[in-house]
Every structure is written in C-alpha cells, then in structure tokens.
Amino acid sequence: MRTTARAIVPIILVVSISLFVEGHNLPGGGFIGGVLTTTAFAIIYVTFGLDFLERGVFGRDPDAELRPTRERVVDVYRRVFAVGLAIAVTSGLAPLVLGYPFLSQSFVVLEGVPLYDHLEVASALAFDFGVYCVVVGGLLTILSVVGAE
Amino acid sequence: MSPNLSIVLLAVGLPFVAAVVTPFLFRVLGEHTGYAGALVALTTFVLLGSQFGADGTVALSWIPTLEVALRFTVDGWALLFALFASGIGVLIFLYSPAYMHGESGLIRYYAALLTFMGSVVGVALAADLIALFLFWELTSLSSFVLIGFYTADDSSQYAARMSMLVTVGGGLFLLVGLLLLASVAGDVLGGSAFDLAAILANADEMQAALRDRGLFVPVLAMIAVGAATKSAQVPVHFWLPNAMAAPTPVSAFLHSATMVKVGVYLLGRLRPLLVSHEWTLLFATLGLATMTICAILAVAATDIKELLAYSTASHLGLMVAGFGFASAVGAEAGVFHLFNHALFKAALFLVAGIVAHEAGTRRIDDLGGLRHDLPVTAAVTTVAALSMAGIPPFNGFYSKELLFEATVEAAHELGTIGWLYPAVAAFASIFTVLYSLRFLGLFFGSRPDELGDVHRPPVTMLLPPALLAAVAAVVSVDPELAVRTIVQSAVDVTATEAHEMHVGLPTSLSPAVGMSAVAIGVGAAAYPSYDRLHRGVRSIPAAVPPIGANWWYDAVVGGLDGASTRVANRVHDGHLRTYATWTFTTTCVLALAGFAAAHVAIPTTVALDVSLAIALVLLVAVVATLAVAIAPTHVTGVLTLSILGFMVAIVYILASAPDLALTQLVVETLVLLIFLLVIEELPTYPGGELATPTVGRDAAVSALVGVTAFLTIVLTTDARPEGATSSARYYVQNAVDEGGGTNVVNVILVDFRGFDTMGELIVVSIAAISVLTLLVMRSRGESE
Missing domain, CATH: 1.20.5 (Single alpha-helices involved in coiled-coils or other helix-helix interfaces)
Incomplete structure (x- = not known):
C-alpha cells in the first residue's frame, strides 16, 4: 500500500494541476483539480497517518503536546481556504475597479511562449485558482479534523 | 419650506452611528459615556429643530426594484414626536451616569438607548411602510435589551421576554396590515405601493378602495392589534408594568415618554386614512376601557414604578380614545395629551428613580414625608402629579378637558348609549385623581420611622425632571403658547378637517367642566379611604386568577413551552437515523405538496430511447443498489455504494459529458476514501438485527424518497423544451469569444x-x- 501510494500520489498531484490549468479549454477546472488534490492528500493520510504529512510536507516536527491536527495542520488548511476565498473575491472585485461589472472576466493570448507556443492567459484563471484553493482547503480541513476524531 | 434630505438623514442616522461606536467611546470616557450620548441626542434635537416649520416628503431610493425607498415626511406631528424622543433623550442621557453609577454592562445600555432613540426618530419621520415597520421593530428590540438589562435577574429576563413576545407579536399583525394596505395602494395609486405619504395624500380614494375589496376591517383590525400591543392597551397592557424591571431612566424614556407612544403615534398618523364609524367604535371603546381598568389597577399598585406604569397605560388609553373620536376635538385631545403626558410622566419616572436611588426602596407603604429630605424633588412632583391628576390650571387638565368635550360630542351623535363614553371617562378620571394624590403623598404627611437616611440627589439627576416640570409649568400658565408652537400643526396632520384649536381655563359651565369637577371632587373626597380601595382592588385578582391578563400569558406561554419541548425531544433524539427520517420525509412531502398545489400534469408517456450500453450500466447500478441494502457490514456497503457512483460516471461519459464524469469519478473516489477512513468509528447496529417496525419505517421513507426523486426528474425533464435552449445556445456561441475558453462548462462556471x-x-x-x-x-x- 505504501509503495503504491508513493508511486501514485505524485502522479495524482500532477494530473490535478494539469486539470486545473487546462480547465479553460479541455475538461477540468478548479473544482475538479481541487478535489483530486484532496484525494492525493487523503491517500497519504490513510497510508502514512497525520504526522507524516506534517513532517514530510510542511517540514515541521509534530509537537506531541498539541492535540493532533486541531492546532497544527488544520491551521495551514484554514489559511488555504481563506486565501482562496480572498483570491476569488479579489478577482471579482478587480474588474469593478476597472469599471466593469462584478466578476467580469477577460483573457489575453500570448504567442511564442516557450514550450507551449500558444498560451491564453484568462483572468478567469485567477478566479479558478481561488476555487481551487477553497476546495482544497475546505475539504482538507474537514477531512483532517474528522479523521483525527 | 420643504425639508432637507441630508439633515433628516443625519438626524435619523446619527444615533445609530453613535451606537456603533459606543464601545470605543466607553473605552475612552468610561461612565461618562452618558454625557456623550446626551451630546448626540442634543445634536439630533437641534438638527430636527432646524427643520421646524418644514412640511413635505424627501426620499432616498433604497430597493428600487421593489419601489422601497427611505422616504421621510417632516410635518408637525412627526416633528412633535421626534423632538420629544430626542429632547427627552438628552435628559435621560444626562440622568443616566449618576443613576447607573457602578453598574456593569453600560456599553450595552448606552448602545441600546442610542439605537432606540434613532429608531423612534425613524418611526416618527418614516413615510414608507417598510421603513416604518423596520424602525417599529427596532424599538421593540432595543426595549427587549434594555428591560433585560439585569441579566442575572430572573424577573428581569421574564419581563424582557414578555415584552418581546407581546410587542413583536403585535408587530407581526401590523406587518400584515401594512402589506394589505400596500397591496391595495399598489392598485389605486399605481407604482409606489409602500409610499405612506402618497397613501395619506389620497386618503379618501384609499378608504373607498379598501372598502370595495372588503379589506377595510381587516386592515383596521391588524393595525389596531399592532398599535394596542405597543401602546399597552387592554387586554395586552400587562407587559408594561412588568417592563418596570428595567433601570428607571429606561422606564422614563421607553415606557412612558416614547416607545409606548409609538402605537398612539401610528394611530394619529393613519387617522385621516382610516377614520370612520368602525374606527371610533374600536378605538374609543378600547381607549376608554384601558383608561379605566389601568387607572383602577394603578390604585392597587404597591410599588411606585408599578403605579406609574399602570398610570401610563391608563393615559395611553386616554390618547387612543381621543384619536378614536372622529371629531377634531378628539385629535386635539390625542395630540395635546401626548405632549403633556410626555412632560409630566417622564418627570415622575425620573422622580421615582431619585426616590428609589436615595431612599433605597420603592414600596409605597414604606415612603412618606420626603419633602424634608428632597425639597426640589417635592416641588417637581407637585407640578407633575397635579398635572397628571388633571387639576386646573396644570397642563394635564387642558388635554383631559378636550377628551371630555370629545366624549360629550360623540354622545350627542350616538344617542343614549353614547353617554356611556363620558360616564366612563369621568369614572376613570376619579381613579386618576386618586393615584396621583397618592404619589404626591409620598412627599407629604408623616415620615415613617423605618425610613433610613435619604441623601440629596446629584444635580445631574435633579436637573432633567426639574426641566421637564418647568416646561410643564410654562405650558400650564400659557397653554396657547404650546398650541401655537407645535401642537396646532400636529393636530392639522392627524385631523380630517381643519380646526383652529383653543385651550384655556373654562369661563362658563359646560358638560366637560362638570365632568372635571365631578372627577376631582369625588377623587378628593374618596382619598381618605384610599387604603380600603387599594386592598379591595388587590383582593380581586387574588381570588379569581383568570381575571388577570398575566395569568393568561403564563398559561399560554407555559403551554407552548411544554409542547415545543415535547416536539423537540421527539424530532431531535440524537440518533442520526431519526434526523434522516424527519428530514427526508419533510422534504419529500413538501416537494410533493408543491407539485400538487401547482397542479402539474404527470406525463403518462415516458420516451425510452436509451442505448444498450446505458441500459446495461444502469442495470449494474440497480443491482449495486440492491446489494447496498442487504450488505452485511459497513465496508461492503460502502464499496457496493461506490459501484453505483462509478456506474453513474459511466453514464455521464456515454452521454458525452466529460466534465461531469470527471467530477463524479474524482468525488466518488474521495468519498470512498473518507468512508474508509472513518468506517472503523461507525457503531454497528445496536442489538444486531433491526426490529421489523423500524425496517418497515425505513422502507417506507426510502420508497417515498424514491418516488419523489423519480417524479421530480420526470417532471423537470418533461418540462424542458426540445433541443438546445436559447441560453444554452448563447453560452456555446459566446464561450470562445467572450470567455476565451473552449470548455463551455468551465467558462460558464468561472465567467458567465x-x-x-x-x-x-x-x-x-x-x-x-x-x-x-x-x-x-x-x-x-x-x-x-
């Protein structure tokens, strides 16, 4: 199980990121990408336990004094979804400053970018990134708190 | 002169803003926050005063799509009430710091007082039904907070809840009445359905339209309930004496001078619209009944604040009765008595506060001869109490005289039975004289030996009642001055026909003068036997509890309390299964009832054009579902459930919806993982096998959910037009150009x-x- 997890978790993460980036033109998007990332984390939980995540991913020593997750990892997740919500709202407010209605989106096509050659940068990507963060943060918060019980 | 919108908005908004910053003010000023509040009230007073003489409506658009605007009318009646609210507010804020010295929770106290003041000014000026209702309810809310100020005291909490239930409950009736009014106004006036100023401007057409639709009596009744609960009319007067659990400055401000008068104010405001035969019958009777019953109850009071509370309800009855009579004199009685009552009753409450604060007791029997200890207070009380009794030449006399005139006028119109009105009014006045003299008696006569040291009150506590009494004295000497200044213009708003108002000491004998003479004469003659009357009235509710309105309140509230506890225990018993049963059943029944109410036709033919692949996948799903139901352990249950999920994902793929399929797959995987994570923690069924009735109930609930879901899907898909809808076409066409993405689903999600x-x-x-x-x-x- 651990070996499988080691092999598939990076793959899932890469796939989720690609789903997120491609979302605008191919199946995918912030929500799916977010859920998939959460799945990767969930697999780590199930196989290695909470402390591994803390040590391996966030590079902190789990403090045995503190209650599991509540004061530690969850903090990070909470911050992720708060930041996500902030990004989404800000990306919605930005057009307001420029004189467009709330949540208006636009896009720029960049030509000749190395590797991609043709890249569209849509402002919706920022909003989608907010979605991604909220989903990852929110689900992981629930998952880790419930898991710790 | 038309009013200035920004000044009016500032006058209404300033107290609210001040309420918000109260915590910061308190951190800087501490107990002196009250003086800052007085400054705010004074500013509001001056701002309103600058609009003196203005007449008209100003509007600020608020919810344009519903045509709800923040409209404010400034006229004599609105100004009279708003100036009183802010003017007495100044005095209350001045009085509070000394009275509330050393109390905790002062932030809450001052914030609620400021909110309250803003709300009353808002009610007075509001010319929009929605805004009026909101301000109306805000006064109830701040009153709740203030009555329940002593949070550790059970009686205070009980009184706060009672006033909340009664006044907010009545407010709901008012809301229905106002909405009915708006529904008619929308048709008659076109457009601005909530515009009170426009409704009042077309009063005759509105009344005719209301009668046409048979809504006149319902609207009248609803508004009457709202006003009566707020203004403590019989039989819902009982909350007012209980509200005396609040600190005394609150009682003086809310429960005598302003909040309880909001109901009376509304009656005055709507009087031109609704005045009619039914109106007179309802309000004249209600008002006089309240005036009499509460005056008698005031005689039975043992506590000085209780006495004043019943007396307030009695005087509110007088005002309601005044507005009830259709004649111009009736309106004059209502307006002028509101004016006079605010002066003398607020002063008396503040005096009661001084007595309680300095003598340490509020029991009438323990007090007496206070004039030696509190000479200034005694002088103030003399003016105010004699005014309350309606003894000439004090100001209360003039307005009571106007009421007597109105009753006599009504009696002439109605014939024999109508003479009950003046008879009842005079009878009630006898008791008014009695309890007024009793209150005055606190300061005269012999001083009980048990009464300890009585200190002199600080000047900030003495000044407010003295000021009020001084104004009352000025009005007593020259009532025409008050009439000319503001009362006449207020009467013009509430009366249906123009009538020049004159008040003064009577020079010739009229029925009204005779009534006053009888009331004062009998009252003074009966005063020596006050104690016997007091005990007699007290013994009645003790012998027959159901005669008291409080008994009914306790019975009803107690019954409701017990019933809701029983229901709650049944629905929320802590088992997830029970919650699920109730939630699912309710949702399904509501949905089905919705379909039934909308008379939707259930399609009889369902086109079945599915491919073999989809049919097979669905078959697997059905088998998986059955397997879930008979799964022996949680793990197998969860695993078979996920078969169902994956099958649904395959259906999405076959139906060419890759985004949905992807989401479904990923979510399904995650849910499976979470299930596996927590499955160890789930308890097994208690007692192994389930009992047959439980299985039967579960099966019934599942069947209901299944039927509802099936019906909903059939109905919604059947209602969908053939082919792509216009919005679908729009999205597909514009996704690339405007959203810059070829994945329409995602473009819709993040862009459109x-x-x-x-x-x-x-x-x-x-x-x-x-x-x-x-x-x-x-x-x-x-x-x-």
Whole structure:
C-alpha cells in the first residue's frame, strides 16, 4: 500500500494541476483539480497517518503536546481556504475597479511562449485558482479534523 | 419650506452611528459615556429643530426594484414626536451616569438607548411602510435589551421576554396590515405601493378602495392589534408594568415618554386614512376601557414604578380614545395629551428613580414625608402629579378637558348609549385623581420611622425632571403658547378637517367642566379611604386568577413551552437515523405538496430511447443498489455504494459529458476514501438485527424518497423544451469569444455564472468552518 501510494500520489498531484490549468479549454477546472488534490492528500493520510504529512510536507516536527491536527495542520488548511476565498473575491472585485461589472472576466493570448507556443492567459484563471484553493482547503480541513476524531 | 434630505438623514442616522461606536467611546470616557450620548441626542434635537416649520416628503431610493425607498415626511406631528424622543433623550442621557453609577454592562445600555432613540426618530419621520415597520421593530428590540438589562435577574429576563413576545407579536399583525394596505395602494395609486405619504395624500380614494375589496376591517383590525400591543392597551397592557424591571431612566424614556407612544403615534398618523364609524367604535371603546381598568389597577399598585406604569397605560388609553373620536376635538385631545403626558410622566419616572436611588426602596407603604429630605424633588412632583391628576390650571387638565368635550360630542351623535363614553371617562378620571394624590403623598404627611437616611440627589439627576416640570409649568400658565408652537400643526396632520384649536381655563359651565369637577371632587373626597380601595382592588385578582391578563400569558406561554419541548425531544433524539427520517420525509412531502398545489400534469408517456450500453450500466447500478441494502457490514456497503457512483460516471461519459464524469469519478473516489477512513468509528447496529417496525419505517421513507426523486426528474425533464435552449445556445456561441475558453462548462462556471460559483465557494468555506467549530466545541466540552 505504501509503495503504491508513493508511486501514485505524485502522479495524482500532477494530473490535478494539469486539470486545473487546462480547465479553460479541455475538461477540468478548479473544482475538479481541487478535489483530486484532496484525494492525493487523503491517500497519504490513510497510508502514512497525520504526522507524516506534517513532517514530510510542511517540514515541521509534530509537537506531541498539541492535540493532533486541531492546532497544527488544520491551521495551514484554514489559511488555504481563506486565501482562496480572498483570491476569488479579489478577482471579482478587480474588474469593478476597472469599471466593469462584478466578476467580469477577460483573457489575453500570448504567442511564442516557450514550450507551449500558444498560451491564453484568462483572468478567469485567477478566479479558478481561488476555487481551487477553497476546495482544497475546505475539504482538507474537514477531512483532517474528522479523521483525527 | 420643504425639508432637507441630508439633515433628516443625519438626524435619523446619527444615533445609530453613535451606537456603533459606543464601545470605543466607553473605552475612552468610561461612565461618562452618558454625557456623550446626551451630546448626540442634543445634536439630533437641534438638527430636527432646524427643520421646524418644514412640511413635505424627501426620499432616498433604497430597493428600487421593489419601489422601497427611505422616504421621510417632516410635518408637525412627526416633528412633535421626534423632538420629544430626542429632547427627552438628552435628559435621560444626562440622568443616566449618576443613576447607573457602578453598574456593569453600560456599553450595552448606552448602545441600546442610542439605537432606540434613532429608531423612534425613524418611526416618527418614516413615510414608507417598510421603513416604518423596520424602525417599529427596532424599538421593540432595543426595549427587549434594555428591560433585560439585569441579566442575572430572573424577573428581569421574564419581563424582557414578555415584552418581546407581546410587542413583536403585535408587530407581526401590523406587518400584515401594512402589506394589505400596500397591496391595495399598489392598485389605486399605481407604482409606489409602500409610499405612506402618497397613501395619506389620497386618503379618501384609499378608504373607498379598501372598502370595495372588503379589506377595510381587516386592515383596521391588524393595525389596531399592532398599535394596542405597543401602546399597552387592554387586554395586552400587562407587559408594561412588568417592563418596570428595567433601570428607571429606561422606564422614563421607553415606557412612558416614547416607545409606548409609538402605537398612539401610528394611530394619529393613519387617522385621516382610516377614520370612520368602525374606527371610533374600536378605538374609543378600547381607549376608554384601558383608561379605566389601568387607572383602577394603578390604585392597587404597591410599588411606585408599578403605579406609574399602570398610570401610563391608563393615559395611553386616554390618547387612543381621543384619536378614536372622529371629531377634531378628539385629535386635539390625542395630540395635546401626548405632549403633556410626555412632560409630566417622564418627570415622575425620573422622580421615582431619585426616590428609589436615595431612599433605597420603592414600596409605597414604606415612603412618606420626603419633602424634608428632597425639597426640589417635592416641588417637581407637585407640578407633575397635579398635572397628571388633571387639576386646573396644570397642563394635564387642558388635554383631559378636550377628551371630555370629545366624549360629550360623540354622545350627542350616538344617542343614549353614547353617554356611556363620558360616564366612563369621568369614572376613570376619579381613579386618576386618586393615584396621583397618592404619589404626591409620598412627599407629604408623616415620615415613617423605618425610613433610613435619604441623601440629596446629584444635580445631574435633579436637573432633567426639574426641566421637564418647568416646561410643564410654562405650558400650564400659557397653554396657547404650546398650541401655537407645535401642537396646532400636529393636530392639522392627524385631523380630517381643519380646526383652529383653543385651550384655556373654562369661563362658563359646560358638560366637560362638570365632568372635571365631578372627577376631582369625588377623587378628593374618596382619598381618605384610599387604603380600603387599594386592598379591595388587590383582593380581586387574588381570588379569581383568570381575571388577570398575566395569568393568561403564563398559561399560554407555559403551554407552548411544554409542547415545543415535547416536539423537540421527539424530532431531535440524537440518533442520526431519526434526523434522516424527519428530514427526508419533510422534504419529500413538501416537494410533493408543491407539485400538487401547482397542479402539474404527470406525463403518462415516458420516451425510452436509451442505448444498450446505458441500459446495461444502469442495470449494474440497480443491482449495486440492491446489494447496498442487504450488505452485511459497513465496508461492503460502502464499496457496493461506490459501484453505483462509478456506474453513474459511466453514464455521464456515454452521454458525452466529460466534465461531469470527471467530477463524479474524482468525488466518488474521495468519498470512498473518507468512508474508509472513518468506517472503523461507525457503531454497528445496536442489538444486531433491526426490529421489523423500524425496517418497515425505513422502507417506507426510502420508497417515498424514491418516488419523489423519480417524479421530480420526470417532471423537470418533461418540462424542458426540445433541443438546445436559447441560453444554452448563447453560452456555446459566446464561450470562445467572450470567455476565451473552449470548455463551455468551465467558462460558464468561472465567467458567465461566476456569481453562482462564488456563492458555492462561500458554502464550502462555511461547511468547513462549521465542521471545525462543531468538533472543536465538542472536544472542548469534553475536556473542561
């Protein structure tokens, strides 16, 4: 199980990121990408336990004094979804400053970018990134708190 | 002169802003916050005063699509009431710091007082039904907070809840009445359905339209309930004496001078619209009944604040009765008595506060001969109490005289039975004289030996009642001055026909003068036997409890309380199964009832054009579902359930919806993982096998859910037009050009319907926060 997890978790993460980036033109998007990332984390939980995540991913020593997750990892997740919500709202407010209605989106096509050659940068990507963060943060918060019980 | 919108807005908004910054003010000023409040009230007073003489309506658009605007009318009646609210507010804020010295929770106290003042000014000026209702309810809310100020005291909490239930309950009736009014106004006036100023401007057409639709009596009744609960009319007068649990400055401000008069104010405001035969019958009777019953109850009071509370209800009855009579004299009685009552009653309450504060008791029997200790207070009380009794030449006399005139006028019109009105009014006045003299008696006569040291009150507590009494004295000497200044213009608003108002000491004998003479004469003659009357009235409710309105309140509230506890225990018994049963059943029944109410036709033919592949996949799904139901353990149950999920994902793929399929797959995987994570913790069924009735109930609920879901899907898909809808075509055509993406689903999510997505994000965040809160709170409860 651990070996499988080691092999598939990076793959899932890469796939989720690609789903997120491609979302605008191919199946995918912030929500799916977010859920998939959460799945990767969930697999780590199930196989290695909470402390591994803390040590391996966030590079902190789990403090045995503190209650599991509540004061530690969850903090990070909470911050992720708060930041996500902030990004989404800000990306919605930005057009307001420029004189467009709330949540208006636009896009720029960049030509000749190395590797991609043709890249569209849509402002919706920022909003989608907010979605991604909220989903990852929110689900992981629930998952880790419930898991710790 | 038309009013200035910004000044009016500032006058209404300033107290609210001040209420918000109260915590910061308190940090700087401490107990002196009251003086800052007085400054705010004074500013409001001056701002309103600058609009003196203005007449007209100003509007600020608020909810344009519903045509709800923040409209304010400035006229004599509105100004009279708003100036009283802010003017007495100044005095109350001045009085409070000394009275509330050393209390905790002062931030709440001052913030609620400021909110209250803003709300009353708002009610007075509001010319929009919605705004009027909102301000109306805000006064109830701040009153609740202030009555319940002593949070550790059970009686205070009981009184706060009671006033909340009664006044907010009545407010709901008022809301229905106002909405009915608006529904008619929308047709008659066109457009601005909530515009009170426009409704009043077309009073005759509105009344005719209301009668046409048979809505006149319902509207009248609803508004009457709202006004009567607020203004403590019989039989819902009982909350007012209980509200005396509040600190005395609050009683003086809310429960004598302003809040309880909001109901009377509304009656005056709507009088031109609704005045009619029914109106007179309802309000004249209600008002006189309240005036009499509460005057008698005031004689039975043992506590000085209780006496004043019943007396307030009695005087409110007088005002309601005044407005009830259709004649111009009736309106004059209502307006002028509102004016006079605010002066003398606020002063008396503040005196009661001084007595309670300095003598340490509020029991009437323990007090007496206070004039030696509190000479200035005694002088103030003399003016105010004699005015309350309606003894000439004090100001209360003039307005009571106007009421007597109105009753006599009505009696002439109605014939024999109508003479009951003046008879009852005079009878009630006898008791008014009695209890007024009793209150005055606190300061005269012999001083009981048990009464300890009585200190002199600080000047900030003495000044407010003295000022009020001084104004009352000026009005007593020259009532025409008050009439000319503001009362006449207020009467013009509430009366249906123009009538020049004159008041003064009577020079010739008239029925009204005779009534006053009888009331004062009999009252003074009966005063020596006050104690016997007092005991006699007290013994009645003790012998027959159901005669008291309080008994009914306790019975009804107690009954409701018990019933809701029983229902709650049944529905929320702590088992997830029970919750699910109730939730699912209710949802399904509501949905089915909705279909039934909308008379939707159930399609009889369902086109079945599915491919073999989809049919096979669905078959597997059905088998999986059956397997879930008979799964022996949780793990197999969860695993078979996920078969169902994956089958649904395959259906999406076959129906060429890759985004949905992807989401379904990923979510299904995650859910499976979470299930596996927590499955160890799930308890097995208690007692192994389930009992047959439980299985039967579960089966019935599942069947109901299945039928509802099936019906809903059939109905919704049947209602969908053939082919792509216009919005679908729009999205497909514009996705690349405007959204810059070829994945239409995602473009819709983040661009066209970004607002929906934003809402969902917030839902996810709230879910996460609630899970966090629930679990953290649970473990905290365990550890502490």
